[in-house]
Amino acid sequence: MSRPARPAKLLTAALAAATFLALPATAAQAQEAEPKEQYAPTMLVLDASGSMAGEDPSGGTKMDAAKRAVHGVVEAAPTGSQVGLAAYGTGTGNSAAEKARGCQDVTVVHEPQPIKKDALTKAVDGLSPSGYTPIGKALQVAAEQLPEDGPRSIVLVSDGEDTCAPPEPCEVVKQLDGRGVELVVHTVGFGVDDAARKQLTCVAQSTGGTYTDAPDAKTLEQTLPRVTATALRNYEPAGTPITGTETYDPAPAAKPGQHLDTIGQKEKRYYAVDVPQGATAYFSATVSFPRLSGVSMTDDINSLQLRTYGENGQDCHEFASEMATRSSDGIPLTVATTWKGAIEEKTGETNRDRCQGGGRYYFALEWATVSSGVPERLPVELLVGVEPAATETGPVAVKPKVEFSEPSGADIPVVGGGSFNVAGVIDGSHTYADTVQRGEFVFYKVKLDWGQGLAYRVRFDETPKDGTRTVSNISTTFYSPYREEIDWDTTVYTGEAKTLPANDPAISTVPVRYNNRDADVRDARSQSVAGWYYIAVKVSPPHTDDGTAPSVPIKLDLTVTDEIEQGPSYQFASDEDRKNGPFGGQRAPGTPADDGDARSEANQVNTAASTSMVSTTGWIVIASAGVLVLVALLVGGLAVRRRKTTQ
Structure with a gap:
């Protein structure tokens, strides 16, 4: 059965013919060692051909504008990111006699090492434009500078077509993709004509990247840091290696935290989790499907299924299934379950008794429905959480939802992350400003202590309208700390200003209380x-996706209540467990941090975000399974997630 939604929201979606694809809920606990952010190693490739010496309409040369844009990237680059720089066209002139040498003229100015901002700024300032435009060769050289394994990115800025082909730039990236290279290329056309735009769009779309038009210097300076932020948002699946088994009895025991395995088509994998008496277990699995082209809608469905078993492999009749259409858009699919059987006491030697009380439980994951064109095996992130029994659980009654209040004061710049792992931090009742590229799904996080709640809305600002070229699906989804979906809304964006939710003042929570999990009010349990x-x-990408649709400025209006209540006390089995806390070595949610609270962290991030780059905050309190999400628009089609859970 599909997840219920309010009638007004269903009507909005139906009338708009909007595509909705919710990120499925997950549940997780932190690893013993706090993970660190991962940024995709990225090479900037800068056009320094002779045409870049030409004047820009806004004043100065095109090269001057490009240098200023790179300065913006460097200034905003997060600590620990690996950003390199290559340039073509600096070593020769552009005469016919110099073409053979000019078409090999690609210089690696700075390797993609942990960024040294002064060195990179100095390097770009020393470039002088003069030669040819060997884009294909430059892509080959840039790819060679990046690591051999894991996601990596190239951001290419050019003011014209390749003047040296072959190799054709689009063929170069297709060959790299054919060798299994996890490479995404984003391209920026700086005052280009239609032929160059077509070539640069092909390069980007062949790798799942984005093409962006920058008609003048001002646009380039605004665009390049944003595009580079998108490149750095690439996420590599991570976790403690684990290998599931074909049957339950030899299944490996997964401790609380994040694990990494692979799963094959139509394959079932078993994992064991030890759950103490009175505890609640959380188990989720996330598979990120690659972007593919030419897949028909009827053959573009994937599903994951999750079953829970108890002692001696007894079926506990806990079944969760998640399905998504249009998997070829490059989506993640997550299936999750919350197991409460250990809270109950064993009553006897019955089959039901094997699914009650403390003991070892087994979770079987199956990639049940497979779309065409996907690899035989894909990485899967497994998230395990074990929350011990609680005493002194706090207030019982569910309070009303938080009322939205119009924020006051200046907008605070913030940059959303491409996954739960690198979500941009927001804090307090303010308006936060960001810009979202077409095809992006970005995340923000806000900390709520016991007794606190929030209400928010998202305003999508107006952009130039150009028929179907600017028609995109927009949505917002709200998640709990366990990645459980709380609420959502979606509609179609045509370039006119829109607000989500469309039919309510805001999406809001009740104040956070431990006992909400047993509330009669369904919306409060999460x-x-x-x-x-x-x-x-x-x-989403626009209906007619030629890469030229403008990015969309957004405003996120947030209300957070100030009241804090006493939280629960957990029942620990030992002093060591008490030291580690209920979430595997991390402090429990709501427990004050030793290194400063959420407010100080948010202030640091939002200050950095004013330079339009990915935030550099630490990872979340609870381990997460974020992945970069680039979800394509289906006009007249439907991208759905369906869940069926039976106890």
């Missing part, structure tokens, strides 16, 4: 744990 809550904002 607000039962203090910690990081997540707001996701999506802008």
